[in-house]
Amino acid sequence: MVKPVHYPSGISNAAKRSTLAVMGMPDPTRYHVWFDDFDKYTAADWTLTTTEAGAGSATEAASSADGGVLVVTNDAADNDADFFQWPVETFKFVAGKELWFKARVKISDVTQSDFVMGLQITDTTPLAVSDGVYFRKDDGDSILDCVTIKDSSATTESLSGLLADNTWVTMGFHYDGKSGIEWFVDDVKRATTALTNLPDDEELTISFGIQNGEAVAKVLSVDYIAAIKER
Numbered sequence: 654m655v656k657p658v659h660y661p662s663g664i665s666n667a668a669k670r671s672t673l674a675v676m677g678m679p680d681p682t683r684y685h686v687w688f689d690d691f692d693k694y695t696a697a698d699w700t701l702t703t704t705e706a707g708a709g710s711a712t713e714a715a716s717s718a719d720g721g722v723l724v725v726t727n728d729a730a731d732n733d734a735d736f737f738q739w740p741v742e743t744f745k746f747v748a749g750k751e752l753w754f755k756a757r758v759k760i761s762d763v764t765q766s767d768f769v770m771g772l773q774i775t776d777t778t779p780l781a782v783s784d785g786v787y788f789r790k791d792d793g794d795s796i797l798d799c800v801t802i803k804d805s806s807a808t809t810e811s812l813s814g815l816l817a818d819n820t821w822v823t824m825g826f827h828y829d830g831k832s833g834i835e836w837f838v839d840d841v842k843r844a845t846t847a848l849t850n851l852p853d854d855e856e857l858t859i860s861f862g863i864q865n866g867e868a869v870a871k872v873l874s875v876d877y878i879a880a881i882k883e884r
Contacts, residue, residue, distance in 0.1 A: 687743070687859065687880040692721035702736040702777045702862070711735040722874050725863060729870040736769070736779045736862030744772055746786070746828055746853040750883040754786070755825030755837075756861070757876035763795040763816040765866035768873065770824060771800075772880065773860035774852075780864065784852035786834065788824050790816065792866035797824070799836040799844055803852040810836060810844040821876065830883070 663677020673680045694715040703711050705728040713735065716724045727733040746752060756770050769779045771787020780789065783805045789798045795817075799810040815838045816822060827835045834851070836844045859880060863873035 683884060685743070685882045685884055687739075688877070690721040690877045691715050691723040691875060694723050698740075700738045700740045700775070702734070702738075702779070704732065704734045704864075705730070713737075716874075720876055722876050725873040725875070727863060727865050727870050727872075729865075729868060731865055731868045733870075734767075734862065734864035735873075736777075736864075737860070738773070738775055738779070739859040740775075742775060742856035742858040744858070744880055744882055745856045746851050747830070747882075748853070749830045751830045752828040752880075752882040753825065754827075754880050755823060756878045757821060757823045758861075759819055759821045759874045760790075760816070760863065761819050761872035762866075762869070763790065763818055765792065765869065766790070766871040767792045767864040767866060768862070770861040770878075771826070772857040774855065775858055776860075779860050779862055782860075784855060785857055785860065786826060786828070786852065787860065792864070797838065799826070799834075799846060801834060801846055801848075801850050801852075803850045803854070806850050808846050808850045810846050812836070812838060812843050815839070815843070 667673040667680040711728055712726045716722045725735050727735055760768055767780055768790040773779055773782045773785030773787055776782045784803055786801050789800050797812045797815055801808045823839050825837045833845045833847055835842050863871055865871050
C-alpha cells in the first residue's frame, strides 16, 4: 500500500492574504457543490413526474447497498416512466466558470428503455426538453447520446458500445468555461462538443429518470450524482 503524503499544516487553494488564506483546508466558498450519495431518499425532496398505465405503481427507495443506492422500479406497462428533478434550478453555464457533472448508474435493460441524466430546465418531459446538457438513451438502442440544447436547437454526439444490461457505468461532462464540453464515460473522455447550443441564458436543475420501452418493468439504480461549478 502506498503511504499518503502528510501535510500537518493543511492545504489551501485560497489567494494569499485573502479571508481564508491561512485556513488549513481548501476554500469551500470557491465552488458550488451539489452531491447526493443516496444513503437515504425522501420523495418530498424531489419533483416527480410519474406515468403509470399498468395496475401497479412505480417505486423509489434507497436500498441496503454498499455506498448508498437509489433504486427506481417502474410499473410493467409500455411507456411507464419515473422522472426526478431537483425542485430549484441552481446551476447556470457562465463564460469563464468551469462546471462538472458526474453520476454512476445502471439500467436493467439498456435496449428496451429510455433514460436521461444531467442538467435541464424544470420540465415534465425530461426526454424532450428545450434546454439542458445531459446524457440520453433512446428506446430501441443502447447508444448513449450527449446532448447540448438551447431553445430546442441541439448538438448531439452519440456513443456506442458503452452500456450493458444491469452493469454500473459512470457518466459525466466538463464545461471548461470557454471552448467546449468534454464528455466522459467510465472516466474516459469519449467526445468534445462545441458550445453552439449551450443553454447559457437560464438556470438548470438536476434531472434524471427512466421510461419503459415495452410492457415490462425496467429498473434504474443510481449510486451518486454530483454537480460542481466555480463561483
